Amino acid sequence: MTEERKHTISLLVDNESGVLSRVAGLFSGRGFNIESLCVAETLDPEFSRITLVTRGNERIIEQINKQLNKLINVVKVTDLTETEFAEREMALVKVRAKEEHRAEILRIVDIFRCKVVDVSPAYYTVEVTGSDEKIAAILGLLKQIGIKEIARTGAIALAREAKK
Amino acid sequence: MEVLKEEGVDTIFGFPGGVIIDINDELDKTDIRYVLVRHEQAAVHAADGYARAKGKVGVCLVTSGPGATNTVTGIASAYMDSIPVVVFTGQVPTALIGNDAFQEVDIVGITRPCTKHNYLVKDPEKLAETVREAFHLARSGRPGPVLVDLPKDVSQSKINFKMPPPPKIKSYCPHTEPHKQQLERAIKLILKAKKPVIFAGGGVILSGAYKELTKFAKKLNIPVTASLMGLGGFPGTDRLWLGMIGMHGTYRANMSTGACDLLLGIGVRFDDRVTGKIDTFAQNAKIIHIDIDPTSIQKNVPITIPIVGDCKIALKKLNKLIEKVDLQESLKSRPNWLKQIEEWKSTTPLAYEQKDVIKPQFVVEKLYELTKGKAIITTEVGQNQMWAAQYYHFDQPNHFITSGGLGCMGFGFPAAIGAQLACPKKTVIDIAGDGSIQMNIQELIVAVSNKLPVKVAILNNRYLGMVRQWQQLFYGKRYAATDIEAAPDFVKVAEAYGAVGLRATRPEEVEETIKKALATPKTVIMDFVVEREECVYPMVPAGKAITEMLLA
Numbered sequence: 001m002t003e004e005r006k007h008t009i010s011l012l013v014d015n016e017s018g019v020l021s022r023v024a025g026l027f028s029g030r031g032f033n034i035e036s037l038c039v040a041e042t043l044d045p046e047f048s049r050i051t052l053v054t055r056g057n058e059r060i061i062e063q064i065n066k067q068l069n070k071l072i073n074v075v076k077v078t079d080l081t082e083t084e085f086a087e088r089e090m091a092l093v094k095v096r097a098k099e100e101h102r103a104e105i106l107r108i109v110d111i112f113r114c115k116v117v118d119v120s121p122a123y124y125t126v127e128v129t130g131s132d133e134k135i136a137a138i139l140g141l142l143k144q145i146g147i148k149e150i151a152r153t154g155a156i157a158l159a160r161e162a163k164k
Numbered sequence: 165m166e167v168l169k170e171e172g173v174d175t176i177f178g179f180p181g182g183v184i185i186d187i188n189d190e191l192d193k194t195d196i197r198y199v200l201v202r203h204e205q206a207a208v209h210a211a212d213g214y215a216r217a218k219g220k221v222g223v224c225l226v227t228s229g230p231g232a233t234n235t236v237t238g239i240a241s242a243y244m245d246s247i248p249v250v251v252f253t254g255q256v257p258t259a260l261i262g263n264d265a266f267q268e269v270d271i272v273g274i275t276r277p278c279t280k281h282n283y284l285v286k287d288p289e290k291l292a293e294t295v296r297e298a299f300h301l302a303r304s305g306r307p308g309p310v311l312v313d314l315p316k317d318v319s320q321s322k323i324n325f326k327m328p329p330p331p332k333i334k335s336y337c338p339h340t341e342p343h344k345q346q347l348e349r350a351i352k353l354i355l356k357a358k359k360p361v362i363f364a365g366g367g368v369i370l371s372g373a374y375k376e377l378t379k380f381a382k383k384l385n386i387p388v389t390a391s392l393m394g395l396g397g398f399p400g401t402d403r404l405w406l407g408m409i410g411m412h413g414t415y416r417a418n419m420s421t422g423a424c425d426l427l428l429g430i431g432v433r434f435d436d437r438v439t440g441k442i443d444t445f446a447q448n449a450k451i452i453h454i455d456i457d458p459t460s461i462q463k464n465v466p467i468t469i470p471i472v473g474d475c476k477i478a479l480k481k482l483n484k485l486i487e488k489v490d491l492q493e494s495l496k497s498r499p500n501w502l503k504q505i506e507e508w509k510s511t512t513p514l515a516y517e518q519k520d521v522i523k524p525q526f527v528v529e530k531l532y533e534l535t536k537g538k539a540i541i542t543t544e545v546g547q548n549q550m551w552a553a554q555y556y557h558f559d560q561p562n563h564f565i566t567s568g569g570l571g572c573m574g575f576g577f578p579a580a581i582g583a584q585l586a587c588p589k590k591t592v593i594d595i596a597g598d599g600s601i602q603m604n605i606q607e608l609i610v611a612v613s614n615k616l617p618v619k620v621a622i623l624n625n626r627y628l629g630m631v632r633q634w635q636q637l638f639y640g641k642r643y644a645a646t647d648i649e650a651a652p653d654f655v656k657v658a659e660a661y662g663a664v665g666l667r668a669t670r671p672e673e674v675e676e677t678i679k680k681a682l683a684t685p686k687t688v689i690m691d692f693v694v695e696r697e698e699c700v701y702p703m704v705p706a707g708k709a710i711t712e713m714l715l716a
């Protein structure tokens with residue numbers, strides 16, 4: 001039995017109602033786990049791209065890939081983990097912005113190349129984009145200052161093209 | 165309607181309702197036979213039986229809401245057994261969908277995990293194309309049920325009809341052609357094996373690979389076992405036949421699987437009822453696995469050589485590959501292996517002792533004898549199903565029709581109705597339990613009114629016998645909720661419906677009863693009052709290796 005690993009799987013699917021629930025239902029029905037899942041239309045409005053992150057040993061991942069392929073509405077399954085790929089997540093973080101912390105927040109924002117997207121007397125909302133490690137790191141720092149709430153996307157990813 | 169005809173539909177099983185009045189109205193103007201069942205679950209089982217007996221797609225038409233939900237069990241059974249069925253359900257008008265309208269249910273949502281695919285048709289212009297896709301999906305690749313949900317306004321609308329071309333679905337192209345190199349690797353392993361076993365499954369039946377399998381096994385002198393779904397895929401009277409494998413498999417089939425050095429699985433999915441304790445299954449063997457569905461491969465057991473493809477095509481190619489090979493060396497070890505198997509067979513055969521009370525096995529043996537093994541047998545679920553599998557020796561495919569994967573009580577009788585409609589000239593017998601038969605007994609009127617000479621042989625033990633067997637063996641004989649002594653008089657029930665009822669209470673009446681039933685060109689129920697506490701043996705207790713059988 002091989003070790004459990006995180007896998008990022010990219011799916012090209014028909015852009016019609018019910019497809020997401022077929023994919024989600026497959027995971028719940030067969031006891032596979034989904035760590036995150038992102039969907040949006042592609043350039044061609046007939047298709048959507050789903051990026052999902054899951055975890056499992058080799059046998060489970062093989063089953064996941066095959067079972068996804070078997071769904072009639074799934075056009076293409078790519079397990080990006082087997083290739084070079086670019087992966088991003090985004091989070092919006094609402095931080096308590098007391099007078100004495102504002103400079104500190106802005107410094108963190110600067111270091112992590114984030115953006116402040118909303119400012120109110122008591123809160124700053126910070127937009128952060130990057131790998132899940134980067135997001136975890138900034139959340140760790142901002143937590144000490146005080147986070148009111150956050151919203152996170154799952155990962156989205158694309159395979160890298162050859163450099164030459 | 166036009167599409168249905170184009171797809172070769174001649175029979176539809178169904179039950180009407182508000183939102184499909186229009187469809188039934190149109191259907192009535194065609195020469196498609198509409199079989200009015202008395203419960204929608206039975207419609208799907210009947211379509212399933214029809215599909216299996218005829219090798220065609222079975223079709224159902226039911227109304228929305230309760231009509232649709234009643235089909236779910238039937239659909240799930242067809243799904244587990246990969247049977248091509250198309251189920252049309254009525255739906256409330258598109259404008260009302262989502263409003264909790266009268267008799268609205270989200271049947272597409274409900275059946276998503278138990279159909280191969282399903283559709284809600286919202287645009288009448290897409291209807292014809294969708295129906296064609298549904299049939300294509302149901303019958304191709306690994307077959308399975310497909311549901312098409314038809315809102316009332318869609319089925320009421322009039323459009324300019326043009327027959328759509330055969331469907332091409334971008335994201336669906338079943339892999340039927342096996343990989344050549346894999347086949348060559350497989351042959352190498354097979355020729356090297358000293359103690360090979362072939363394990364055939366439902367895929368052999370579904371792909372029509374009976375002849376190819378028989379030829380292959382005989383040429384290489386390899387013994388063959390099968391799952392419940394694979395019975396009839398190889399002649400059950402051949403000297404190479406091992407009997408069924410698994411929880412109630414024969415001693416020699418299970419022992420050979422434990423001892424073999426090569427297992428060639430064809431159209432199987434290594435279900436837990438077959439493998440027993442999974443890490444002990446065929447532990448001395450390399451495994452070659454041929455299946456059309458890639459998800460079946462490497463799902464439950466590690467495979468040495470996976471071959472994705474249609475079983476029939478694969479076997480044809482394997483036969484071709486061995487045509488020019490000198491087999492002498494390879495066949496050298498076979499007599500020893502077959503001798504070992506013969507020994508298992510003679511020391512530990514399937515056995516029972518017929519004394520004063522009728523033994524259920526005896527009834528099945530007599531049925532086999534008196535029909536010369538030629539009948540189409542459907543079964544209910546439980547002990548009756550296992551005895552049918554063990555004691556009726558199937559020499560041909562498509563003659564054993566049972567709810568294998570779902571194990572659904574109430575399956576056998578409606579399936580027999582479907583099979584009889586598919587094959588009017590054949591003798592069709594439902595080998596039934598007294599419990600299961602009561603789960604779709606209302607269909608008697610369908611058999612009688614359609615003048616179907618279906619026979620039902622109830623192995624009446626006044627118990628939910630299979631569950632009782634587990635209670636006897638593993639729960640200290642505490643028969644909680646399994647005594648069904650309180651039962652109707654099945655002879656009178658038959659008569660009330662206009663069928664013929666016969667009863668046998670003593671062993672010497674069995675033959676006479678069967679003969680009489682077979683000579684009666686009507687629906688007949690035979691009530692065999694059998695030994696109450698008979699058990700099905702061999703039995704592999706749950707969680708044990710299949711070589712660890714209880715034998716009595």
Ligand SMILES: Cc1ncc(C[n+]2csc(CCOP(=O)(O)OP(=O)(O)O)c2C)c(N)n1
Nearest residue numbers: 546547548571573597598599600628629630
């Ligand atoms: C719909 C359904 N409910 C429950 C079961 C569980 N079950 C499996 S076998 C069995 C007993 C069947 O009794 P009977 O039809 O009399 O057959 P016997 O085992 O006595 O031959 C039961 C209750 C089932 N398989 N299907």
Ligand SMILES: [Mg+2]
Nearest residue numbers: 597598627629
């Ligand atoms: Mg019983």
